[in-house]
Amino acid sequence: MLSGSYDVGKFAVSVEAKSSFHYAKAQLLFILIQTLDFESLLRMVRDEVSFSGGYSTFSVVDILEMDVEVSKLPEFAAVGSGPLILAWAVFLCLVMSLPGSNTNLDIDHTSYAQRSFEFSPFNYLHGVLCSSIFKESDGPVSGFRGILRTFISAFVASYEISYQTEDSSLGMILNILREVYDGEESLCMQFWDKDSFIDGPIRSILHMVEKEYPFQISELIFFLSAVCHGSWPAQCVFNYLERMNGVTMLYAVPRSVTDNVNYHDQIEIHGPISIPGIEGITIPGGSHGYILKVLEDDVALVRWEVKYLLYSIILTYICFLR
Known part of the structure; x- marks a missing residue:
């Protein structure tokens, strides 16, 4: 037919x-x-x-x-x-x-x-x-x-599935x-229900987007805005953001300590460092981070734990959109 x-x-x-x-x-x-x-x-x-x-x-x-x-x-x-x-x-x-x-x-x-x-x-x-x-x-x-x-x-x-530039x-x-x-409160409630086996694989996509934060910040914001309809889902989104108190980014390790850093070692910065792609927001001096991976040329992938940094970045991004 x-x-x-x-x-x-x-x-x-x-x-x-x-x-x-x-x-x-x-x-x-x-x-x-x-x-x-x-x-x-x-x-x-x-x-x-x-x-x-x-x-x-x-x-x-x-x-x-x-x-x-x-x-x-x-x-x-x-x-x-x-x-x-x-x-x-x-x-x-x-x-x-x-x-x-x-x-x-x-x-x-x-x-x-x-x-x-x-x-x-x-x-x-x-x-x-x-x-x-x-x-x-x-x-x-x-x-x-x-x-x-x-x-x-x-x-x-x-x-x-994964983030690949050649695959949309x-x-x-x-x-x-x-x-x-978006706009479906009943579906949003099921999304945040840990016992919902249907939404389990979809929640893994949210975690995938989170790992790309802050470089995929727009995807993260739009996803969370879609699953926050209703009082309980909105509270779940708030709690989710509250737990996100860190940023993962590349960091040039000072040569004086390059030979001594390993996976999961803790490092401390003495001055602020900028977050690539986000103007006006910095990781303040005195912040601590954990080495996730040591790369070449004295560069490491570091997870910086900074309280309330996520709120600042999201507010900055929303203001930029407006």
Whole structure:
């Protein structure tokens, strides 16, 4: 119905008809993703439940039959097939990670994942969330956000992601998560609930962004602003910021002490030092830091523990944005 000679989209002539068709296609995609039931799979992974003894509605025979159909999917219009193929790759990865499933399944889920990224699947999903026809629809927008949240969590649990300049996937994932949580108090409460196994992988993304602080400060601020809706989530964000009392940065170790510094050694600076990329904010003299890694040319990666420094940097950044 969506491609080839049976493509119903070719009957859409007016702008309104084309928009309605694209919205219907996006709804179909969300329905298929929800049908894969990533929530149950994530629960099975957490509890280390075997595939045969779990909650999956599909048998191994069902999965093999579905894989035959997915493998025959035409790569139509790129934007439509990318998220669907990626969802299937994530589903296979989670299933094959369960005890007792590898012996019956011999499918290369990584090839599906690589194929899907040729179509920028996260760009499509983010575009759907931000589209006016989606936001102004009478449908269950919160439900769509919940489906995407579970899918993103399943993806993070399946594949390793990191900051890479040549790959914009993490940036698009952060954009999607901000759209998902922003204004949804119930989802924000679940995000900060340590017992929420769905949000566990997503919380790891927050910690990843924190490690890049202060160099990824805008991503950190926008993420925290999206998950602070409601009194309890706002308190959680405040507590999170209060615990962040340090900055990790490169530091040129004085030659007089270069030969004596090792991993986790404590050092002290006698004068203020500037934070690269942030004007007007310095680490004050007398501050203590811990050596995280000794690099070449007398340079070390140091974690400086400075109380309230984070508040100063964030306030400076917010004023800069205004």
